[in-house]
Amino acid sequence: MPAVLTAYESYDALSPTERSKPLDHHAIVLSGGPRADPEVLAERLRDVVAGCPVVRQGAEEPGKVWLEQVPHRSDDPRAVRTLHRELLRPVPLYGPAPVRLVVLRCEDGDQLVFTAARGCLDRASLTSVARAVAGGPDSSPRRLWWDLPVAGPGDGEGEAADAGADGGGPDCRAAHRFTVPTTPDTPPSRAARLAAVAYTAMRYLDRTDVTVGVVRRRHRSAAVLGAAEEAVPLTLTVTGADTTGELLARARTALDGLARPADDRQEAWGGQEPGTPRITVAFDEESPGSGHEVSYFPGTWPGAPLVVHWFGDEAVCLFDESRHGRELVEQYCRHLTAVLGQLLEQPPATPVDRLRLLDDDEEAAIRELADGGPLDAEPRCVHRSFEEVAAAQPDAVAVSHKRETLTYRQLDARANRFAHALRSLGVEHGDRVGVCMERSTDLVVVLLAVLKSGAAYVPMDVGYPVERLAYTAKDAALRLVIGPEKASDPGIPSVRTVSVADLALRAEPEPDIPVIDRTDPGQPAYVIYTSGTTGHPKGVVVPHRNVTALIEATRSDFAFSARDVWSQFHSVAFDFSVWEIWGCLLTGGRLVLVPYFSARSPESFLELLVSEKVTVLNQTPSAFSELARLCRPGAAGGADTAPAHGTVSVRLLIFGGEALDPRVLRPCLDADGWSQCRFVNMFGITETTVHVTAQTVTRTEILHGDRSVGRPVPGWSVSVRDSRGRLLPQGVRGEIHVGGAGVALGYLDRPELTGERFLDDPVTGGRTYRSGDGGRLLPDGRIEHMGRLDNQVKIxxxxxxxxxxxxxxxxxxxxxxxxxxxxxxxxxxxxxxxxxxxxxxxxxxxxxxxxxxxxxxxxxxxxxxxxxxxxxxxxxxxxxxxxxxxxxxxxxxxxxxxRPAEEESATGEQSGLLAQVCSTWSEVFGFTVGPDHDFFGIGGNSLLATRLSAVFREKGLPPLQTRDLYRNPTPRAIAAVLER
Amino acid sequence: MSLRGKTIIVTGAARGIGRASAELLASAGADLVLVDVADDLPLVPYALGTEGQLAHTEKLCRAHDVAVLSCPADVRDLRAVEDVVATAVQRFGRVDAVVNNAGIAAPSGKAVHEIGEDEWSVMLDVDLFGAWRMTRAVGGTMARQRSGSIVNISSTAGLVGYRNFAAYVTAKHGLIGLTRAAALDYAPFKVRVNAVCPGSVRDDPVLEGRMLSEIAKSLDVPVSEHEEIFVQAQPTNELVEAGDVAEAVLWLVGDGSRGVTGSVVTVDGGFTAK
CATH class of the missing domain: 3.30.300.30 (ANL, C-terminal domain)
Known part of the structure; x- marks a missing residue:
């Protein structure tokens, strides 16, 4: 009777407060039988529960039967609502009888609703009781035995309120019903249903194995009453090479194994194996005969985070809403239904990889959701774009460093001369030129000059150690390096270095018109070296058109104009500087190079921002946190160090380079100057040209610590995929892939690595880059960045x-x-x-x-x-x-x-045994342990305890029992125990 | 349907504020257990709620499509009160709220030295001890549930005094004391106890209310003009409606008043603000 399952809609309509008291009861509804006399039913009920071992008290009547008149037909919506209300009514936590019987007398017959606590009577028992009471041809008055003691009054006090003991919040139960496809004659087999649940979970979790709890009953005989159900963990493993037939066979084998008792069975509901997903599957039992129609209402099964309960072609997913969002669960059910359909239709030799979670429509929708939209921008070369800006506003100041300034005209002219000079030094179209200079206006001139000469620049930080610079020069096969000012510097071995002073001399006689250049926007503009967490640095090759596309993509949202003043703070070797320099110069702003020492002192940097009236500021969150400290009242500490400057004019503050926790912005919320600033968090990678997504950070995000990185900028797109590159459904965590106008050409001279990370997208025909960052797609198309995939640790x-x-x-x-x-x-x-x-x-x-x-x-x-x-x-x-x-x-x-002195003395002179114990502990922990440090307080666990015992043995110390350690958890206490 | 899934016991439910409250709670989706003495008490000089009135309240509640149990019981009988709670738990599995509304206004009308011992006793036994018995009977259940709300219907007579009305005033004052003490007892268990102090509530014929005219008698106010006379003392220039009191009860039994316990909500048209 579907009406039983529709009760879940009524349940879901309850407030979350109500649903946090989950229904730990279930019910059997018998209908279609002859109209029963409540007195007779009451007597039978008393007989059945007479043998039940429960302590009764007071005037409770164990066999009471409640009769409700329902003046409608049973299929009338009002009668259905009444039935639902009965199903959702809890049984008392303690009570005189384990079963409550309510007779709903409808116009067309009686509905007998038997309700019991799941912890007292399992489904089979409840059905037996119901049959015995309702009578009918099938119910012989056989003896029913009680297996488990039933909770008496006072037992289970407060346990319902403490549900959710896993350390999560209160359990908030919700239910989602869905239907599954059925082949014309038979419902899908249990194996197929189990396989669908497991396989879909594997895809969501990006694993090749998953453990699912399957409910079974310990006793075969239905005459044994009690709570004998348990969830047996079954593990299914599937790799890409397997076929659907093999998957089904494994599911079948696992289910067959249910019938046999397991040797080392893990606990039912309560067992928590870290890292094991807790999905439970239950199958509806057959209840033939008896002259009644039998319907089962499973309640909500608190304690199990996700339960899929199968009923023929319907299923109910019962889940803890405080742990799994409803949308995600509904999606999961939709996907497992799709998988089940495919398992049933496709021939057994089909490779498992062909099983699709997402159909074409869903895939298209997901792609569209995370697409930044079209970018209407002609591919251009950076220097050509610059030349146009220079022509439009020749006398505007382009760049300044301390007191030096260059107007657009001056910058353009000087760069042209330098470009000719480079050519005369042998730089050819398509070459790479290293730029390793101190910060100055000429740095910008040189970068521009390299581009104008038809080459790509390879920025190198003067602060890097020589070996690193030599490595870069060699790896990039640099034609030459424009080196630092001082000619006395040793230079970088094995590559020709020309100091910028020399270059300037060479440039003097050269014409200030552009070099004849046939650079295509698709050719490299720069190569920036990045180090991964392993291995040597590698050069990322970025073409011109990516840079100009980025500027076009962000120009209107950020309203860049010639009135803007940008700071150039970051090392040229860091691609954030690409954005600072070209973002400014290609939009006509004024670029203020931040002198070396100002960049290292938050107070001076702040003064610079104020005096130069910087309007566009780019920072990494780490660097900004220093500035943020200055936003607090009184943080300047003392009247004479109080900055007497004015307020900042920054209108746009862009964060990049690292994950931003918006809470660092709290001090700025109402601080002078900053309160008018727009904060933007941009997620980006060098391999996709500085930025990918943008998220404006308002007060709301700051207060909530919302770490969303926003939506892709126009022309860029994002997708979240599993480790095999398959598109993941929305809300499911995976690896962020970036596509669109920012994808770099690849890694310089590393075809294998390039092939691994830069992938062809069969659907769009473009290329995408695997970022190595974890994330997921939110329903509104924003990306939630979840940290580097290698920031995830398994401990x-x-x-x-x-x-x-x-x-x-x-x-x-x-x-x-x-x-x-x-x-x-x-x-x-x-x-x-x-x-x-x-x-x-x-x-x-x-x-x-x-x-x-x-x-x-x-x-x-x-x-x-x-x-x-x-x-x-x-x-x-x-x-x-x-x-x-x-x-x-x-x-x-x-x-x-x-104080440090105390720490020292704490580990100083000690008696022989104590000293040995301390030093052994220090060895095992990897840091100095004092005699009174608590084992658990300093991070001890069972593994370390075992190791400690082993080291004690090795050193010939008296044996250390783990239980002694747990009882005497400091070195001093252990030494005392061992001395005895 | 903000009270869906909740089970509420209302005493003195046959008429007046009890009927108004029960019906309002039913309209919000609560299942109800209606309690009334449904009989006359020898010492009380006026007719109390009847079985017919209780049945009518039940009918009004059922019209809102909720489950209703009628349990005639005398709140002076501890055993009977405990049986009501046990029945409620058996039938509904839980008790979410109790409205201690049962109360009598007479025998009154005498100065303190004129009050007989059993007149004094019956007033306190119903108006104060009745609430205590019901609180005692549900407290354990609610504490185990870690949720519950007890609403005691006191009166402006629980805040200020009235002449020739000492027993009623004492009982209603005591009820506020009980409210505060019980609130502290049950607060750790997330069970709340609050009091509502109605002022001069109009006897609505539809609710078959009677209290105000009986109070008029006790206070020596001519019954034919008692409404006009009471109105003159009302800053709002009108009497309070039973429905207004029921709304306060509705708020206090539900989750919306989660942070409220040990407090007094006065519904008196400003009478005690003067």
Whole structure:
């Protein structure tokens, strides 16, 4: 009877508060039988429950039958609503009888509603009870035995309210019904249904195996009453090479195995294996005979995050809405239905890879959603574009550095002369020229000159070590390098270096008209070297047209104009500078080069921003957090250091290069000057020409810490795919791929790597780049960036996003910054190391131990960093990003006020055994452990405990039992125990 | 349907504020357990709610398509009160709210030294101890549920005094004390206890209300003009409607008043603000 399942609609209409008290009961509805006398039913009910071991008290009547008159036919919507209300009514947490019977007397017959707590009577038991009470030809008065004791009054106190004990929030149950295709004669087999559920989950999770709990009953005989259902975990593994036939066969085998008792069965509902998806599948039981129509209402099965309950060609998905969004669940059900249909239709030899989650329409919709839209821009060369701007406003100031300025006309002319000079030095069309110069107006001249000469520039930072520069020069096969000012510099070995002074001399006699040049916009404009997390740096080759496309794509949204003043802050070797320089010069603005020392002092930088009236500021979040500190009242510290400058004129602040946690902008919200500024978070990669998406960050995003990176800019597109490159459904996490006008030509001289990362898109015919960043597509087309895929760490089986841990730490009001990176302990296991920067006004009594304590209230134990090291500032690379290599050795959490001297003495002179124990612990943990450090407080776990015992043995120390360690968790206490 | 899925017990449900509240709660989707003595008490000089009136309230509630149980019971009988709660739990699985509305206005009209011992007792037994018994009977259930709302119908007589009305005033004052104390007892369990203080509530013939005229008698106000006389003391220049009181009850039983406990909501047209 579908009316039973439609009760879920009524359930979903309840408020979330109501649904957070989930229905841990279920019901059987018998209908179509003869009209029954309530007295007779009551007597039978009393008989059945008489044997039930429950403590009764007071005037409760165990066998009460409630009769409700329903003055409608049973198919009338009002009667159906009444039935729904009965189904949704809970049974008392404790009670006189395990079953409640309500007779709904409709005009066309009785509906007998038997309700029981799932923890007391399982489905088969409830059906047996219902049959025995309703009578009819099939119900012989056989003895019914009770298996499990039923909860009495006072038992289970408060347990319903504490549902959701996994450490997540309160369980908020929701239900989604869907229908599945059926072949004309038979419903899909259980194996097919199980396979569809499992395979779809595998695709969502990007795994080749998945464990699904399948519900079965421990007792075969329906005469045994009690709660004997459990979810047996079955693991299905499928690789791309398998066929659908093999998948079905494996599902069948797994189900057959259900009938046999398992040896090392994991717990039913409650068991949590980290990293194991918790999907449970249940199949409707057959209930033949008895003269009644039997319908089953499963309730909501609290405790299991996602349950798919199958009923013939209908299914209900019951899920915890606080964990899985409704849209995602509905989508998942749609996809598994599609997969089931394909499993049934396609021949068994079909490769599993051919199974499609998304149909053509859905794929097209997803692509469109994450497409930045058309970009109406003719491909142009950067220098040609510049020349047009220069012609339109020749006397406007183009670039300035300290007191030097160049107008557009002057810049153009000088660059033309330098271009001729380059040609005379042998630079040819298509060459690559290294640019390794100090910051000055001539730096911009040289970059432009290289382009005008028909070559591509390879920017190199003067601060890099010589080996690195030599590597770049060699790898890029540079024709020459324009080197720093001072001719006395040794230069870069193995490549011809010309100092900019020399180049200027050569340029003097040259004409100031453009070089004859046939550069095509599709040819390289620059090659910027990036290092991945592994391996040597590689050069990304970006053509002219990508740069001009980027400017065109962003020009109108950001309203760039000749009135804008841009700062040029970032190293030329970092592609953010490409945006700063050409974004400005191709839109007619004035470019202010930030002098070396100003870039390193937030106060001077701020002064520069004010004095030069910079309107467009580009920053990495790390760098900006320094500036943000200055936004706080009183942060300048003292009247004589208070900046007497005015307010900033920045109208547009663009973040790039790193993930932005918008909460760093909080101090700016109402600060002078900044409150008028538009903040934009842009996600971008060098391989797709600086930027991909843009998200304006308003007060709302700042207050909520919304990390969305927005939608792609026009001409760019984004897709989220699994590790095999298949498009993933919306809302499902995967790898971000970027397509469109920004995709670079590839890696210089690395055809294999280029082939791996730059892929051909069969659908659009274009190329896309795999970013290595995790993310997912939101329903409105924005991308949620979920951190580098390699920022994900798996620690003891738990998948952890270090960004998530960092976000929690950032909420500590005593901290102004924090970073979390994976580290290794001496047992070879992974752990998390936290580095913290305390605010100046933080109380000295508040140390790293207090930070840890606070975080421990929010983070699950496996996500809590093991070490907590305070820093005075974050070490940064030339690009402004975090320099992981420069972080100091990690330390255990210490309470505030602990001075380094105290730390030292704490680990100083000790008795022989204590010293040995301390040093053993230090060895295993990888940092200095003091005699009173708590094993768990410094990040100890069972793995380290085992390792510790082993090392004790190796060193000939008295044996250390794990239970001793757990009971005496400090070195001092252990030493005391061992001494006995 | 903001009270969908909730089960609410209303005492004194046969008529007046009890009937108005029950019907309003039913219209919001709650299932109801209607309690009334449905009989006369020997010491009370006027007719109390009848079975017919209780049945009529039930009928009005059923018209909103909710489940309704009528349980005639005397709130002076602890056992009977406990049975009502047990029945409610058996039938509905839970009790989400209780409206302690049962109350009598007489025997009154005498100065303190003139009040007989059993006259004093019956007033307190119904108006104060009745609420205590019901609170006692549901408290454990609600605490186990970790949710619940108890609404005690007190009166402006619980805030200020009236002449020749000491027993009623004492009981209604006491009811506020009970509200606050019980609120503290149950707060850790997310069970809330609040009081509503109606002022001069018009006896609506549709609700078969009676209280105001009985109070008029006790206060020596001529019954034929009692409405006009009470109105003169109302800053709003009109009497309060039973429906207005029911709206306060509706708010307090539901999740919308989640942060409210141990408090008093006065629905008196400004009478006590003077």
């Amino acid at each position: 003891r089986g738990y998948r952890i996003e270090t960004d998530e841990v960092r976000a929690v730490l950032l909420e500590d009001p005593a901290l102004s910054d924090a970073v979390v990176i994976p580290g290794r302990d001496q047992a070879g296991g992974l752990r998390l190391d936290a580095y913290l920067i305390f605010r100046e006004d933080a109380a000295t009594a508040y140390g790293t131990a207090e930070v840890r304590e606070r975080a421990a209230k929010v983070l699950p134990p496996y996500m809590l960093p093991s070490t907590w090291t305070p820093l005075s500032e974050m070490p940064r690379t030339i690009n402004g990003k975090l320099d992981v290599g420069e972080l100091p050795a990690p330390r255990p959490a210490m309470p505030g006020n602990a």
